[in-house]
Amino acid sequence: xxxxxxxxxxxxxxxxxxxxxxxxxxxxxxxxxxxxxxxxxxxxxxxxxxxxxxxxxxxxxxxxxxxxxxxxxxxxxxxxxxxxxxxxxxxxxxxxxxxxxxxxxxxxxxxxxxxxxxxxxxxxxxxxxxxxxxxxxxxxxxxxxxxxxxxxxxxxxxxxxxxxxxxxxxxxxxxxxxxxxxxxxxxxxxxxxxxxxxxxxxxxxxxxxxxxxxxxxxxxxxxxxxxxxxx
Amino acid sequence: xxxxxxxxxxxxxxxxxxxxxxxxxxxxxxxxxxxxxxxxxxxxxxxxxxxxxxxxxxxxxxxxxxxxxxxxxxxxxxxxxxxxxxxxxxxxxxxxxxxxxxxxxxxxxxxxxxxxxxxxxxxxxxxxxxxxxxxxxxxxxxxxxxxxxxxxxxxxxxxxxxxxxxxxxxxxxxxxxxxxxxxxxxxxxxxxxxxxxxxxxxxxxxxxxxxxxxxxxxxxxxxxxxxxxxxxxxxxxxxxxxxxxxxxxxxxxxxxxxxxxxxxxxxxxxxxxxxxxxxxxxxxxxxxxxxxxxxxxxxxxxxxxxxxxxxxxxxxxxxxxxxxxxxxxxxxxxxxxxxxxxxxxxxxxxxx
Numbered sequence: 001x002x003x004x005x006x007x008x009x010x011x012x013x014x015x016x017x018x019x020x021x022x023x024x025x026x027x028x029x030x031x032x033x034x035x036x037x038x039x040x041x042x043x044x045x046x047x048x049x050x051x052x053x054x055x056x057x058x059x060x061x062x063x064x065x066x067x068x069x070x071x072x073x074x075x076x077x078x079x080x081x082x083x084x085x086x087x088x089x090x091x092x093x094x095x096x097x098x099x100x101x102x103x104x105x106x107x108x109x110x111x112x113x114x115x116x117x118x119x120x121x122x123x124x125x126x127x128x129x130x131x132x133x134x135x136x137x138x139x140x141x142x143x144x145x146x147x148x149x150x151x152x153x154x155x156x157x158x159x160x161x162x163x164x165x166x167x168x169x170x171x172x173x174x175x176x177x178x179x180x181x182x183x184x185x186x187x188x189x190x191x192x193x194x195x196x197x198x199x200x201x202x203x204x205x206x207x208x209x210x211x212x213x214x215x216x217x218x219x220x221x222x223x224x225x226x227x228x229x230x231x
Numbered sequence: 232x233x234x235x236x237x238x239x240x241x242x243x244x245x246x247x248x249x250x251x252x253x254x255x256x257x258x259x260x261x262x263x264x265x266x267x268x269x270x271x272x273x274x275x276x277x278x279x280x281x282x283x284x285x286x287x288x289x290x291x292x293x294x295x296x297x298x299x300x301x302x303x304x305x306x307x308x309x310x311x312x313x314x315x316x317x318x319x320x321x322x323x324x325x326x327x328x329x330x331x332x333x334x335x336x337x338x339x340x341x342x343x344x345x346x347x348x349x350x351x352x353x354x355x356x357x358x359x360x361x362x363x364x365x366x367x368x369x370x371x372x373x374x375x376x377x378x379x380x381x382x383x384x385x386x387x388x389x390x391x392x393x394x395x396x397x398x399x400x401x402x403x404x405x406x407x408x409x410x411x412x413x414x415x416x417x418x419x420x421x422x423x424x425x426x427x428x429x430x431x432x433x434x435x436x437x438x439x440x441x442x443x444x445x446x447x448x449x450x451x452x453x454x455x456x457x458x459x460x461x462x463x464x465x466x467x468x469x470x471x472x473x474x475x476x477x478x479x480x481x482x483x484x485x486x487x488x489x490x491x492x493x494x495x496x497x498x499x500x501x502x503x504x505x506x507x508x509x510x511x512x513x514x515x516x517x518x519x520x521x522x523x524x525x526x527x528x529x530x531x532x533x534x535x536x537x538x539x540x541x542x543x544x545x546x547x548x549x550x551x552x553x554x555x556x557x558x559x560x561x562x563x564x565x566x567x568x569x570x571x572x573x574x575x576x577x578x579x580x581x582x583x
Binding site for chain 1: 343
């Protein structure tokens, strides 16, 4: 049974309740920063770290947080973590930090983070909450990177441009140029392109879900007695 | 609907209706023909090639989307709406373009702006203008290079040479693309006013003609005739065209009256750019325009005012597309608040 709980947390975070695709939380950074894969990865990792740490902290002190002032407490915790991460990025990934600009401190306002603190970390133990923060952040980061890849291919005709911002000078070789003589679809880099690409990804996810549902519906007709006995 | 066998199981009253979508769209196409022919004569073959490219690809995308969505192919594919969209989109684009720009425009118009929103009758934005706006934002360079009127060009291209440019991006010999293009009157006006020239001096440039832009004024006059024919045939009502032209004319007239050195005279605004095409063909789109008489007048006034504002203070030389799209956003509100009183309704609470 306990295996199942952790498995549920993982599938929830990565797929069923993906913060970007299902809950549609934190769209502001998602849409603003995902113009390239590396930008998306940078902000995605920062968000993931924040989410993991805040869930960890909130879960470990949840017994001492007064119910009436829990939201301000969460905000203070999140703000402290984000400030620490921002200073770390400024020190170690300065170029990327300059590209992401205001969106790193704005992680504070990402509703996915306070949402997980309120909905999960304040009600579950430390291990589960930390795992939840990690996979929720991972799900968010994966969408951010995927969106970044789509927009970058359409907008610049490359993948992983500017990788050196994150990984150091050697990583400039990582940039894959798909079309060297490409004018670029400016729309993909502008905000409307982000909305369209996100809509396409959500539609794709819903389609996959529906196909799976149809398949499992076919399977259920055989497994009905088993399910009813479990209930 | 009259030309569709599958809807013949009608109930009373048996009043024949001649206004099927197909019939309306055919008449709109007829009304556009004189302007398009003049455009071709005065500006070269590019417009014809673009219309063919855009129409064929629009029909193709329409067919694909109808098949994907499981809709009856025959009924929707040949109602002409895709072709009208393609022609209007093409008329908004510069005539000398690489082939993929009109095709991509058709994709955005038919697939994104029309079918993703639910198909004919459900699209909240004018598909042609939506596609044009997307292209303009995405490819600002290609969409700002307009072929000049043939009178002003030393060596006009033949049909084959134009086709060669469209498909392979090749010009004959050592010809530079710049020798084929000219600033549009509104573009020229905009940059020169920005440089501090007076409008009177600017409009003496060869690119300006009698009423508006050299050449384009006759194309627009032909569109005006076609539009008046549509009015006469009762395909469109008078509200939107009159409101659009009246607001552009009166606002630009007032501005010209107040400061003729900075603002162009009303005829440049009316016969330049896409004002007439917009008033009769674009803003009158039955799906995305307001449907009540008062709503249509407000809609038209808004388009005219926004067009003038974007031309004068905005970031682009012409503002018709953005004006139509912006007013398209307001249409549900306009329709909600301008519902005409039903005959016999009690007046004391009729306005709630």
